[in-house]
Every structure is written in structure tokens, then in C-alpha cells.
Amino acid sequence: MTEYSPGSQEAAGPVGQPTGSEQRPFVVALVLNWNNLPDTLECVDSVRGSDYPNLAVWVVDNGSQEDPSAVLQERYPGLRVLRNPGNFGYGGGNNVGLRRAIDAGAAYVLLLNNDAVVAPDCVRSLVAAVEADCRIGMATPRVFYYDRPTEIYWDGGVIDWESGDVPHDSRDLPVEAGIVRSEWLNGCSLLVRAATIREIGLLDERYFLYFEDADWSVRAARRGWTNAVVLQARAWHKVHRSTGGFANPAIRFYYFRNRYLFAAAHRPSRGCLLWKLRYMWKMCGEYVAVCHERETRQAFLAVVVSVLEGRSGPYEATGIHRRVVLALDALLVLAIKGVATLKRFVRWNRREGPG
Numbered sequence: 039m040t041e042y043s044p045g046s047q048e049a050a051g052p053v054g055q056p057t058g059s060e061q062r063p064f065v066v067a068l069v070l071n072w073n074n075l076p077d078t079l080e081c082v083d084s085v086r087g088s089d090y091p092n093l094a095v096w097v098v099d100n101g102s103q104e105d106p107s108a109v110l111q112e113r114y115p116g117l118r119v120l121r122n123p124g125n126f127g128y129g130g131g132n133n134v135g136l137r138r139a140i141d142a143g144a145a146y147v148l149l150l151n152n153d154a155v156v157a158p159d160c161v162r163s164l165v166a167a168v169e170a171d172c173r174i175g176m177a178t179p180r181v182f183y184y185d186r187p188t189e190i191y192w193d194g195g196v197i198d199w200e201s202g203d204v205p206h207d208s209r210d211l212p213v214e215a216g217i218v219r220s221e222w223l224n225g226c227s228l229l230v231r232a233a234t235i236r237e238i239g240l241l242d243e244r245y246f247l248y249f250e251d252a253d254w255s256v257r258a259a260r261r262g263w264t265n266a267v268v269l270q271a272r273a274w275h276k277v278h279r280s281t282g283g284f285a286n287p288a289i290r291f292y293y294f295r296n297r298y299l300f301a302a303a304h305r306p307s308r309g310c311l312l313w314k315l316r317y318m319w320k321m322c323g324e325y326v327a328v329c330h331e332r333e334t335r336q337a338f339l340a341v342v343v344s345v346l347e348g349r350s351g352p353y354e355a356t357g358i359h360r361r362v363v364l365a366l367d368a369l370l371v372l373a374i375k376g377v378a379t380l381k382r383f384v385r386w387n388r389r390e391g392p393g
Contacts, residue, residue, distance in 0.1 A: 062092040063145035063169065065161060065229075068135035069152050072100040072125060075109060077153045077276065082114065084155035085148075090162040096120060096139070100131040127246035127352065128225065136240055140232050147235070151226040153276035155184070163271035164229040167217060175234035175263030176255065178223050179271030191275050194220040194267045197252070202301030202317070204252045208267070218267035221259070225251030227273040234263055244350035247289075249296035256304050287337035288353045294321065295341045299350060318342060329371065336367050 067085045071078040078097060085095045097117065099106055101124040110117050120134055132149055139147045146165060150156070160179050168174045181192040194208030204222055212219045228251060238257045241250045255265045298317055305313065325338040340353065340363045347359070354360050 066139035066144040067148040098135040129241035129243040129250040133240045157272040167268040175258045177266040179273040184274040184276040194218040202297040222252040222255035249300045287333040291337040
């Protein structure tokens, strides 16, 4: 990892920190960038426009094809940039910044997807809510869609342990004094207490992309911390801007593989084997359902192979794992075509048979 401007004023903290009784807890905002500098610039602009006085903004670059450091430092003199040699995923990339932020004395770290922007009072509202309740370990703002700025994208979520899914659904979650007590928290804009990180550890890098936030939330809750959505705080998210959403087969792989990893790690042990068998059967059904879409069906097959191999981390586009997926895919496509041919033959034989 290459680090830039370690001795800059912003590396140690923002200019003009209040002193004495007005001192506020030191917050480091980490913006994770990967090949999407325009959104990162807008995100950094929004954070630097915050009215919270003791705030530093750092950018963690996850091995982008072009080094954004020169552009960032020209636009924001003294900005701290941590550049990773490769794409470490959401967990690995943020963990680099989390370690440095805690070492720098941050009381809180704000994780921000680079395709999110925050309101000027967002950080202040989050910190005020967490400071008022010592059991809150993590907190998010209420998040709206960027292109539909009054429509809510996130204000709380639940966990479906039967499927392993983590839907955005706040309808039955408890609300008190403008705080939603959520079962898990969305990582696009997530304030985390340094003391919580020290107790539960960093993000789990096995996931690479998706479900790290749910995993972190469950780990915190099981140690007695509260996961909170602060309704007064606001942010806006360009949903799927960086990944393309489910139109991208790799995203389907991460979502379904990581849903298995998450549930296997955290769901109650009773009936766990039966649940795993049902999950694998469901993946086979998903494969058959998209058998006409080559890349998508191979993504579902890669989920099955990864689970059987106990493989985690990034989606394998090359190597022996990929060759195994391609070979199995070819065999299964032949089998599916054979079954379809047999069914057509049986139907034809019934029509042409005696009587």
C-alpha cells in the first residue's frame, strides 16, 4: 500500500479544531474509491461541507486502474490518500483505513461508499445520537435515492434467517426519540464507534462485496451493542452506480454466495444442515431458471462450487476454479438439453401412439 501526505494537517485532523469544553470527538470519514473518481469527488465535497468541526476526510483507493491521488490532492490540498496495490473489496479496502484511523486517535469512523453524499448536518446528527447513548455501536443516517431524493432507500433492516436474506424493512422495528433500532445496518454510510471496533474486530474480508455490513452488525449486536438508524441524519445513495446491480453476473455471485456465508456463520445451529441442503437446491433451481443466460448461469454454478470448496473472497474469473465451473456448466447444459429432448420425445410418442 502506498500512502500519501502522512504528515499533512488533514492526516492528523482538520484545520481549526475546537479546544477546551467545545472539543468534539474526532471523526475520520473514509471514502472508498475504485475506478469512479467523479462520484468520489462529489462524495468528498459533501463531507467537506459538513458542519461538524472535528472531522477529517480520507480517501482509500482500492487499486484503481488510474491513480487518483494527483487529482484528489490538487482539488483538496493536504487530503490524505491511502492507495492499495489491488482491489481488496469493501471489507479489505475499508479495513486499511479503519486501522489507520484508530491509530490516529479517531473516536468514530464514518464509512462512505463513494456513490453516496451526505447532508451538511449528517455527521453532527450521527455523532450526537451515538454520544447520547453509550450502547450504540454503529449508526447510519436515513438514506434516500440520489435520483429520487425524497424516496427512502434505507431506514432500517431485518434478517430473514430462513433464507439468509437481509431486506430493507423498517416497518416493525422499534423507534424511540428518532432512533430506529435496526437488526442490521447498511454500509453505504455507516458511523462506527472505535471502541466497538476494538471489541468485535474489523470487517470480515471473506465476503469481498456485500453482507460485510450485516455480518458486522450481527457481531456487534451479539456483544450487546445497539445498531441505530438516526432519522434526523440524511444521506443520498446512487444505488448500484459502481456495480451495475443484478445485471452484472458477478454481483449475483457475490450476493448469493455471501448470503450463504452470512447465514452459515450466524443463523441458529438447529436445523443448519437442512438449511444448507435447501440452499444448495435453490441455487440449482436458479441455475436451471437462467440456463439461457450463459454468464448468469455460470455465476450461480460458481456459487455452488465455491460453497462446496469452502471458497471465499473475490469472484474467480480465471484459474482452476473457473475451469471447474466451465466444465460443469458444459456437462449440465448437455444434461438439460438431453432432458428437454427426452420430454419432447415422450410427448410426441403419446400423441402418435395407438388409440
